[in-house]
Amino acid sequence: MHQPVNVLTDAKGHPSGLDGPQKPVNVRRILDFWCYGGRWWLNEPPRDYYLLELDSGHVVEVYNAADNWTLSRIAD
Amino acid sequence: MRLPALLNCYSYFSFGQGVSSPTRLVERAAELGYGALALTDVNGVYGAVEAQKAGKKYGVKVLVGATVTLTVEDEGYPLVLIAQNRSGYEVLCNLLTAVHGSEDKVVSVPMLLAHTQGLVCLTGGRQGFPTRLLTQRKIIQAETLLETLKGAFSERLYLQLYFGGYPEDLVRARKLRDFAHCPNRGVPVVAAPEVRYATPDLYPLYDTLVCSRLGITVRDSHQDRPQNMCSAVPDPHAWETLPQHPLPFPEGVQNAEAIVQNCNLELLAERLTPPAARIPEGTTVKQHLDERLYGALADKYGADTFMVAKARLETELVTMKALGLSEFFLVAAEVTDFCKRRGIVASGRGSAAASVVCYLLGITGTDPVRHNLLFERFLHTGRTSLPDVDIDIGSSRRDEVLAWVEERFGASTEAMVCNKITYRLPLAVQDLGRGLGIPPILRNTLSKKLGRDYRNLRPHRAREATGVFDDALKGAPVKEVLLRLLESMEKGFVRHISPHSGGVVLSRHPLSHYSPLERSTGGIRLLQFDKDDAESLGLIKLDLLGLRMLGVFERCREEVLRTEGTWLTLTDLPDDPDVWKGIQHGDTMGLFQVESPAQTRITVDMRPQSFLDLAHQVALIRPGPIQSGTVHPYVRRRKGLEPVTYLHPCLEPILEKSYGVLLFQEDVMRVAVQIGGFSWNDAERFRKAVGSYEEEAEIDAEKCRFIAGAQQKTGLSEEAATRIFDLCASFRGYGFAESHAWAFGQHAYTSAWLRHHYPAEYFAAVLTEDPGMWPRSTLMQEARCRGVGFSRVHINLSGLHYQVGRNEDGSKSVRVPLTSILAVSEKVARQVVLERLARGPYGGVKDLYERLTIDRDTLEALARAGAFDGLQERRDALYQIGALVHTQPPAVQPMLSALPETPPLPELSVREQVAWDYRLKGLNEWGVHPVDLIRQQLLALGATPMVRLPHHGSVTTAGVVVARQRPPTAKGFAFYVIEDGPLRMQVVISPNLWARERDLLREARIMIVSGRLEKRGKAWTIRADQLVDVHGDAALNETEV
Structure with missing residues (x-):
């Protein structure tokens, strides 16, 4: 799944919460963080990936590319 | 906590594993506020001198190290080794020398354990053994190896922590730290990110070159491809902002600081290290040198010049002694003495020809007193760089001289400097194009279209050739990607190293004190430094250069001895008016340095009558004089067609003998000293700067200095000083030293003399050595005009080289060799000749086939080229070859030959024979054009x-x-x-x-x-x-x- 998502960030620019359908869900923990260079030869921007554990208990993967956040994976 | 240093940096000297220069890495580190950087290229210290120079410039402490591959149970793991001091550096050099001597360029554990003194060891980044073995859950192996290394390096072993922006790197760093700090293990950790380029925008370039090296394209996945741009020089605070898992750990930072404090190595020149000369027992170097010099002084100078020469000799000796170089000249003389003993034609060239000492020792053949050559171009007491002693040696026997030098000075104190081969546009297009998946045929088309216009262009200026890219790649999107990548390449990006054309470093101490040694693919022992680096390290270099024309002289002399029984003394040829007459008519084909069309035109214009004229002429058609607008004024003034004028009267004493124009490098130096008020040392630097700059900005500082100096010393106006500077600056590119021009002028005359008196022998030698610009067919046309005939290539009469023979009427002709056939290698030709000498001439193609193992293509080339003419017709020979290879093995005489009769075949027409000749040999012996x-x-x-x-x-x-x-x-x-x-x-x-x-x-x-x-x-x-x-x-x- 690759769908746009609104992400709230802290002072360092890391995700602190995700905008849900009703109310924002807080990020409980950043489990991992990595970078991906993107398909630069197609002018794709690089991406910063985060694996997040939410207060809801869900584990989600989001990435930020050129200031646009995308939800790329939800783990059960 | 901020990172204080970068301890694991790869430059483009890691050849495929880094894309920035050492200088750029240091510059970037300085920009971001780092105080220290360790250059740790793969298996080498190629960039160490450059990095330390940059470190001085930018105020960054540069540590010298290298990354080696440790093999354990068939797996290779990188280890980063950093020298603590000079002895550690020597250990590192010895280890790297051993690495390059091993088949796979790797280090075994015992090998490593023998080379640990004075070295700090980091366990490697992502590919290091802790990461890989722990990921594979091979805990015991990881522990064992860590214990082994700890036993060897003791407190100088560090477990390397890094963040490369890969999934789980944050967790991994913590696990690595825990592993290191495990009770009873107690290995310190150090924060050391892997750096492979200066700025993040270079990631695509790095990625593409990695793909090219791996043989994949950017569209393919591969575990060794970089995934992101985290290998750029990081912000020192970057790890502080990582989420939740703060890196580096405090002790990792402190240990990085400790390593920087404990590693103190200054590579740049300590002292000169002239090698030891071989002198007779019971004498000192000075006695031996004096004996040789003063003995030769009396022989070479008559009463009229003796006192002048003696005074100059003594001045030179004072300079050489002050520089600690006296013994070095005896060593150089040993080389030319060896050549003389072996009958190898050798001759000193370049600025050394301005030295009386070199002339008296027989290193050079030009009398600098007679020709008033400037000694300061060669040596002066203020000189901080070392002099070049260049010795030309006949190309075909240069290897013999190199082998002797290796034997004489020993394996540990002799090696050649390397050449750092930098990218030009066509090669960059090939390497990057491969990574981008541009098909070979398209890459080749593009390279070919770049042609003469752009083949020397640096990749970063690729946009200047946009038209060619448009033409070859049309509207393909890859065009813009390729151009962007090319633009991102640094000017002077080094792709690989190769042996220098002749620079041999000789040292009194083992060379491992200075550099690792490796072998080129041709087996030549190489330093990891080029000539400039070697000079910065205080190493002395002799240039033993192969010069094909000297090979021609040597071969011609032997041919004359064989055909005429006369041994020619090449250094003492008579001044022959007929020889000059030929040159004056522009009859210069096949002569040294004056055979090009431009030289031919100048020859006709100038009608040279003396060595002075020839020396000036060979110097005239060079980029320096051409660009400074020297050529036409020189020729017109010499012919009296225009008056001799000077840009400013103060130039008259300097440029009088060259009719008011800049002709030689010495002229530029004299202008700098006598007008700009420079010291000789600064003048040497000035000459190099104006001779080699690519962009105006590079010589701005020299310009300001010259103008200020000229105003002060000579009282020139700013405008006049600027005009004189501009004249010097236009002398860009290659110009000759006057001393060098004299040496080459002499060779030009020698070649003309030999061609005039022994044309058959001379052309046989020229055709064999191929020293000039013309194809052999053209040289043969010229030889025919001089009455030299050619005999056809023949399986029973031809050898390996063009050789003079006598015809029945007593005239001479040149036999074309078997090696003239493009498909016939020297090895095959030698095989054919040896068998012929041992067991007699061949009866035809069948006989040859039954006596030797030669592949079908070569046999067919021999037949088509006419090597069996006289024995059998070419088509018949070709038919037999086809039948033979299908019916019997080579080099066996069968009990029963089942070879079929050749059916009737049409004879080859003359036109067909000539066509075959040109295709197979590039020439035709009959002279049909x-x-x-x-x-x-x-x-x-x-x-x-x-x-x-x-x-x-x-x-x-x-x-x-x-x-x-x-x-x-x-x-x-x-x-x-x-x-x-x-x-x-x-x-x-x-x-x-x-x-x-x-x-x-x-x-x-x-x-x-x-x-x-x-x-x-x-x-x-x-x-x-x-x-x-x-x-x-x-x-x-x-x-x-």
Whole structure:
């Protein structure tokens, strides 16, 4: 799944919460963080990936590319 | 906590594993506030000198290290080793020398354990053994290896922590730290990110070159491809902002600081290290040197010059002693003494020819007193760089001299400097194009189209060739990607190293004190530093250069001895008016340095009559004099067609002998000293700067300094000083040292003398050594004009080289060798000749096949080239080869031959034979010229044979293209040479015509040219208006068997 998502960030620019359908869900923990260079030869921007554990208990993967956040994976 | 240092940096000297120069890495580290950086390239310290120079400039402490691959149970793991001090550096050099001596360029554990003293060891980044073994859950192996290393390096072993922006790197760093700090283990950790380029924007370039190296394209996945741009020099605070898992751990930072404090190595020059000369027992170096010099002084100088020469000798000796170089000249003399003993023609060249010491020791053959050559170009007491002693050696025997040098000085104290080969546009297009997935055929087309216009362009200026990229790649999106990548390459990006053309470093101490040693693919022992680095390290270099023309002299001398029984003393040839007469007519084909069309024209204009004239002439047609507008004023003034004037009166004493123009490097130095007020040392730097800059900004500082100096010393106005500086700055590119020009002028005369008196022997030698610019077919046309005939290549009469023989009437002719056939290697030719000497001549192709193992292609080439003519017809020979390879094995005489009879085959026509000759040998022994084969066709098209052309005027003619030149100094003009039988003419092609006919000019072999002709002596020139390719290939392609 690759769908746009609104992400709230802290002072360092890391995700602190995700905008849900009703109310924002807080990020409980950043489990991992990595970078991906993107398909630069197609002018794709690089991406910063985060694996997040939410207060809801869900584990989600989001990435930020050129200031646009995308939800790329939800783990059960 | 901020990172204090970068302890694991790879530059482009890691060849495929880094893309920035050491200088750029240091500069970037300084910009971001780092105080120290360790250059740890793979298996080498190639960039160490450059990095330390940059470190001084930017205020960054540069540590020197290398990354080696440790093999354990068939797996390779990188280890980063950093030298703590000079002895550690020596250990590192020894280890790297051993690495390059191993088959896979890896380090075994015992090898590593023998090389630990004075070295700090980091366990490696992502590919290091802790990461890989722990990921594979091979805990015991990881522990064992860590214990082994700890036993060897003790407290100098650090477990390397890094963050490369990969999934789980944050967790991994914590696990690595826990592993290191495990009770009973207690290995310290150190924060050391892996750096492979200066800035993040270089990630695509790095990725593409990695893909190219891995043999994949950017669209393919591969575990060794970089996934992101985290290998750029990081912000020192970058790890502080990582989420939740703060890196680096405090002790990792402290340990990085401790390593920086404990590693103190200054590589740059400590002292000169002249090698030890071999002197007779019971004498000192000084006694031996004096004995040789003063003995030769009396022999070489008569009463009129003795005192002047003696005074100069003594001045030179004082300078050499002050620089600690006296013994070095005895060593150089040992080399030329060896050559003399072995009959190898050798001669010192370059600035050394300005030294009386070199002349008296027999290193050079030019008398600097007689020719008033500037010693300070060679040596002066203020000189901080070391002098060049260049010795030319006949190419064919240079290896013999190198082998002797290796034996004489020993394996540990002799090696060649390397050449750092930098990217030019075509090679960069190939490497990057491969990574981008551009098909080979398209890459080759693009490289070919870059042609003479752009082949020397640096990749970062690729946009200047946009038209060619548009033409080759049309609108493909990859074009823009490729151009962007090319633009991102640093100027001077080093792709690989190769042996220098002749620079041999000799040292009193083992060279491992200075550099690791490795072998080139040709087996030559190399330093990891180039000539500039070697100089910075205080190493002394002798340039033992191969010069084919000296090989010609040597071979010609042997041929003359064989045919005439005369041994020629080449250093003492008589001044022969007939030889000068030939040169003055522009009759210069096959001569040293004066055979090009430009030189031929100048020869006709100047009509040289002395060595001085020849020395000036060989120096004149060079980029420096051409760009400074020297050539035409020089020629016109010499001929008295215009008065000798000077840009400023103060230049008169310096430029008087060159008619007011800058001609030699010494002239630039004298201007700097006598007008700019420079010291000789600064003048040397000034000369190098104005001779080699690529962009104006590079010499701004020199300009300011010169103008200020000239105003102060000479009282010049700023405007006058600027004009004189601009004159010097226009002397850009390669110019000759005067001393060098004298040495080459002498060679030019020697070649003319030999050609005049022994044409057969001379041309046999020239055709064998191939020293000049002309194809062999053209040289043979010239030889024929001098009455030299050629005998056909023959399986029973030809050898490995062109050789003079006597005809029945006593005249001489040159036998064409088996190696003239392109498909016949020297090895095969030697095999054929040895078998012939052992068991007699061959009866034909069948006999050869039954006596030797030679592959079918080579056999067929021999047959087609006519090597069996006289024994059997060429088609018959070809038919037999086909039958033989299908019926019996080679080199076996069968009990019963089942070879079928050759059916009746048509004889080859003359036209077919000539076509085959040209295709297989590039020449024809009978003298039939390709143009003769299509003469009627050319006449029908209006092309007049050259022999019937008028003296001047508008003409249309045709010829085979035998030379193509488009020098960068010619403002877009191209110069081709076309040939019709024994006649040739230079075709001048304007930039417009070049642009219009670029493709034709790249492909054409026989061309019809229309334009204005001008003949001066042998210098014929046509200024082309129109060109037509007559598809010469079609004329040469005839029916095959």
